Amino acid sequence: MREEMNQQTQTRKIKGGLITMPFIIANEAFEKVASYGLVPNMILYLMNDYKFGIAKGTNIIFLWSAATNFAPILGAFLSDSYLGRFLTIGFGSLFSLLVMFTSLS
Known part of the structure; x- marks a missing residue:
């Protein structure tokens, strides 16, 4: 009986761990590249279309960057709890893809 249970546990697929790491690393890398690519365009957009000065535009970009860097804390809470x-x-x-698409238009 125990040998049968050991065989069943050995034949199961391994979930999580290092198997999921390439997806997570690639996702984060592409998100960071897209975010850093948006920053120069965003400051020009704020200055030209909204007529913000360089200081106000830079403050808005800073707040946006801070919000995106602290968002993983909320994601960790949602992931662990719900x-x-x-x-x-x-x-x-x-959500990140949708935000990138809406910011292009």
């Missing part, structure tokens, strides 16, 4: 890691990563990726 959603789970894969659903949180999926929602975060989708």
